[in-house]
Amino acid sequence: MGPLASTTRLHLLEATLNRIHTQSALGRRNFLRGTLAAAVLIPTASVLAGCAGGGTTPGGTASGAVTAGNPFGVASGSTVDAVIFKGGYDVKYVEFAAEILAKGEAKATAKVSPSTDITGELQPRFAGGTPPDLIDNSGAKKIGMTTIVDQLEDLQGVVDAKNLEGKVIKDTLYPGVLTPGTYGGKLASINYVLTVFAVWYSASLFKELGLTPPKTWDEMLKLGEDAKAQGKYLFTWGTEAATYYQEFALASAIKEGGDDVRLAIENLKPDAWSHPAIQDVFTALETCVKNGYFKPGGSGTKFTAAQASWSNAQEALLYPSGSWIENEMKDQTKAGFEMTGMPVPHKSSSPKLGADAIHSASDEPFVVPSAAKNPAGGKELLRTMLSQEAAANFAKTILAPTIVKGTVPADGFGSTALVSQTKMLDAAADNVFDIRFGNVYGLNKDQLVTWNSFLDGKIDAAGLTADLQKISDKVANDKSITKIEIK
Amino acid sequence: MTAVPPVQTVPDGGLAAARRRRRKPTFDRISFFAVFLGLPLAVYLLFVIWPFIQAVYISLTAWNGFSNAMPFIGLENYVTLFQDENFLRAMLNSSILGLVLPLITIVLALSLASVVTLGGPSRGQVRGLHGSGFYRVVSFFPYVIPAIVVGIMWGMIFDPNAGLFNAFLNAVGVPIGQFPWLGDARTALGTSMFIITWGFVGFYMVLFIAAIKGIPAELFEAARVDGAGRMRILVQITIPLIRDNIQTAYVYMGIIALDAFVYMSALYLSPGGPENSTLVMSQELYYTAFGGTGKFGLATAMGVVLSLITLAFAGMVFGVNKITGGSAQDERL
Numbered sequence: 001m002g003p004l005a006s007t008t009r010l011h012l013l014e015a016t017l018n019r020i021h022t023q024s025a026l027g028r029r030n031f032l033r034g035t036l037a038a039a040v041l042i043p044t045a046s047v048l049a050g051c052a053g054g055g056t057t058p059g060g061t062a063s064g065a066v067t068a069g070n071p072f073g074v075a076s077g078s079t080v081d082a083v084i085f086k087g088g089y090d091v092k093y094v095e096f097a098a099e100i101l102a103k104g105e106a107k108a109t110a111k112v113s114p115s116t117d118i119t120g121e122l123q124p125r126f127a128g129g130t131p132p133d134l135i136d137n138s139g140a141k142k143i144g145m146t147t148i149v150d151q152l153e154d155l156q157g158v159v160d161a162k163n164l165e166g167k168v169i170k171d172t173l174y175p176g177v178l179t180p181g182t183y184g185g186k187l188a189s190i191n192y193v194l195t196v197f198a199v200w201y202s203a204s205l206f207k208e209l210g211l212t213p214p215k216t217w218d219e220m221l222k223l224g225e226d227a228k229a230q231g232k233y234l235f236t237w238g239t240e241a242a243t244y245y246q247e248f249a250l251a252s253a254i255k256e257g258g259d260d261v262r263l264a265i266e267n268l269k270p271d272a273w274s275h276p277a278i279q280d281v282f283t284a285l286e287t288c289v290k291n292g293y294f295k296p297g298g299s300g301t302k303f304t305a306a307q308a309s310w311s312n313a314q315e316a317l318l319y320p321s322g323s324w325i326e327n328e329m330k331d332q333t334k335a336g337f338e339m340t341g342m343p344v345p346h347k348s349s350s351p352k353l354g355a356d357a358i359h360s361a362s363d364e365p366f367v368v369p370s371a372a373k374n375p376a377g378g379k380e381l382l383r384t385m386l387s388q389e390a391a392a393n394f395a396k397t398i399l400a401p402t403i404v405k406g407t408v409p410a411d412g413f414g415s416t417a418l419v420s421q422t423k424m425l426d427a428a429a430d431n432v433f434d435i436r437f438g439n440v441y442g443l444n445k446d447q448l449v450t451w452n453s454f455l456d457g458k459i460d461a462a463g464l465t466a467d468l469q470k471i472s473d474k475v476a477n478d479k480s481i482t483k484i485e486i487k
Numbered sequence: 488m489t490a491v492p493p494v495q496t497v498p499d500g501g502l503a504a505a506r507r508r509r510r511k512p513t514f515d516r517i518s519f520f521a522v523f524l525g526l527p528l529a530v531y532l533l534f535v536i537w538p539f540i541q542a543v544y545i546s547l548t549a550w551n552g553f554s555n556a557m558p559f560i561g562l563e564n565y566v567t568l569f570q571d572e573n574f575l576r577a578m579l580n581s582s583i584l585g586l587v588l589p590l591i592t593i594v595l596a597l598s599l600a601s602v603v604t605l606g607g608p609s610r611g612q613v614r615g616l617h618g619s620g621f622y623r624v625v626s627f628f629p630y631v632i633p634a635i636v637v638g639i640m641w642g643m644i645f646d647p648n649a650g651l652f653n654a655f656l657n658a659v660g661v662p663i664g665q666f667p668w669l670g671d672a673r674t675a676l677g678t679s680m681f682i683i684t685w686g687f688v689g690f691y692m693v694l695f696i697a698a699i700k701g702i703p704a705e706l707f708e709a710a711r712v713d714g715a716g717r718m719r720i721l722v723q724i725t726i727p728l729i730r731d732n733i734q735t736a737y738v739y740m741g742i743i744a745l746d747a748f749v750y751m752s753a754l755y756l757s758p759g760g761p762e763n764s765t766l767v768m769s770q771e772l773y774y775t776a777f778g779g780t781g782k783f784g785l786a787t788a789m790g791v792v793l794s795l796i797t798l799a800f801a802g803m804v805f806g807v808n809k810i811t812g813g814s815a816q817d818e819r820l
Contacts, residue, residue: 119777126553144779147551240756297647299761300670442779448757480549
């Protein structure tokens with residue numbers, strides 16, 4: 001370039017610089033404020049990430065022939081995309097099933113991707129119309145079932161099919177385990193793991209202190225007094241698990257009052273929390289709080305620390321929880337702590353559902369999205385998991401039963417907790433119920449607040465009742481939330 | 488802000504020259520504009536303005552986040568928001584954080600910065616306290632620790648049974664017992680503010696130290712010769728000369744305070760803390776979207792409200808600075 005060109009360039013630069021300098025301060029400041037706004041909006045923008053997706057592509061690729069060994073017609077050699085929640089159960093049990101699947105008739109390869117943030121990972125894929133073929137929708141960040149239930153396959157076909165050993169799957173399951181996955185008549189999820197809710201204690205410690213596990217609330221309150229005399233607390237709680245006591249209270253009230261109590265609570269009926277059976281339990285709990293049977297400070301304590309004060313330091317005698325507790329506290333349980341579960345206490349001598357009734361539910365919901373590429377493959381992997389072989393592997397490695405019957409031997413692989421679980425299930429027979437409303441409508445966050453206040457002694461039973469009713473009413477009156485009728 | 492300002496007359500070229508150049512677009516000019524104007528503008532529009540427009544639109548729908556259906560419902564989400572007890576509570580908490588946190592953090596940081604740079608002996612050269620470098624490193628240290636770690640660490644320190652804090656108080660004879668600092672509605676928000684301040688004071692202190700070091704030392708020396716004490720120097724020399732830095736710091740700290748998501752999530756394992764006394768807007772937004780009911784439309788409306796509040800906050804800081812006699816043209820933010 002000649003000298004002229006470079007002069008021109010210089011002029012241009014000068015003009016630009018001049019412009020920058022003389023531009024009104026206001027305009028620049030506005031621009032900078034805009035940049036500031038951008039910084040503010042980044043969190044908002046990330047919420048939007050999901051809507052960048054496109055339209056829904058209808059699911060289903062080329063399918064294979066339907067045969068007895070391939071009941072859903074999985075295309076030969078196809079890939080199954082499975083996103084599995086990686087929590088206390090890990091994902092090895094699904095990989096185990098995937099190995100069996102690879103040797104099966106369809107020769108399908110399953111790609112098992114572990115995830116701890118199901119919603120965060122899959123929300124964009126759902127919105128974009130490319131969900132995986134099989135999802136274990138579990139963990140703290142699971143997707144609210146009501147938001148995706150109409151985008152899921154009906155899994156009735158899976159339980160109607162025969163398992164790998166040739167038995168019809170639904171005949172191999174514990175009673176009632178399919179109810180939690182049923183939404184308005186559609187089997188939207190198959191919940192794989194069986195959880196028993198109970199009050200857990202150390203049989204060895206009770207023996208040592210000469211105490212008897214309480215069956216009724218009267219015995220419970222008396223035990224509280226005895227525990228105090230021995231310098232121990234009856235209960236302990238952690239801040240993010242304060243609602244375990246809601247499960248505990250509701251299970252006790254439902255045992256006493258039967259389906260009247262359960263259905264009113266589950267279907268968010270007005271004044272449901274004022275039912276006498278619930279009020280009796282709340283009053284008893286209030287007494288426990290007032291008399292100092294609860295280890296104080298729970299609302300500022302992490303739940304694992306609180307649980308360790310029961311299982312390791314043995315400061316508290318009892319802890320209400322699901323049967324995952326044994327696995328969860330494995331590393332923080334005192335040697336010789338014979339962890340044992342018992343049904344929640346009841347008020348009268350003749351509770352409606354019987355003294356052996358328990359709250360038990362299947363959890364770890366596996367779902368197959370309709371828009372998936374290979375939904376047949378997702379179902380086939382699920383069918384494989386429900387085989388005797390895969391279910392027995394789960395029970396043996398995780399020390400927890402699946403919904404498939406007869407996979408836990410009498411010695412419970414040496415676990416007292418597992419033995420007591422099987423005992424409770426056998427004793428309860430058909431008197432098994434579930435409590436679902438909290439999960440269905442995502443109420444835990446709000447309920448935690450009031451339960452922490454109650455267990456802390458900040459509010460009484462009346463205050464607790466009012467708060468919980470308000471939380472239920474809020475959902476009941478919100479037309480934008482799809483209600484599921486729970487039976 | 489995207490309007491093209493009128494072409495200025497360049498001193499020696501004149502308007503005509505500018506016009507003539509415009510007619511002949513050279514590769515130089517085009518590439519210059521493409522790289523320095525077009526590209527940033529495109530990135531800005533795509534990643535900032537467009538999501539914002541989308542956010543405003545989504546906030547007017549009942550989108551559930553998982554489907555393609557986005558039913559338009561007008562301002563209903565906003566009506567719901569301002570009747571929602573939790574959201575109003577979150578807005579109150581966030582506002583308290585936004586008002587208190589920047590104030591205490593900046594005042595503390597400024598005092599420390601001043602002591603470290605100007606608080607030294609009153610004879611000889613103006614300098615900081617003996618060993619000021621050490622204090623600088625020590626107080627900057629918390630800023631290096633990620634927010635989530637700060638939250639977890641202080642959560643343990645304030646643990647009612649096994650925490651250092653209660654153990655210390657009990658040991659020195661304050662009968663605090665097992666008081667749950669983070670589990671009591673009366674102390675939770677205050678304790679959280681202390682923790683967040685702890686994390687940021689060092690950073691702003693270093694920022695102010697740099698600003699103070701930028702002031703010519705003669706000014707301080709002259710003031711001292713005239714008999715000004717340390718307090719007077721701070722109020723009448725230092726602060727007026729670094730007020731633009733203070734304003735910037737104030738806005739940044741305000742944005743951090745209005746967000747506070749990571750701290751509150753790490754400190755309060757049951758979201759919202761005791762009696763929702765530490766529930767902040769960003770948390771309420773998160774749980775509305777991802778809490779199970781899939782109310783993405785409502786959550787987005789919260790995001791829009793949060794950004795408006797943040798903008799209002801920034802505007803307020805600018806306004807106060809202007810009214811109290813700050814420079815009319817701020818060039819720093």
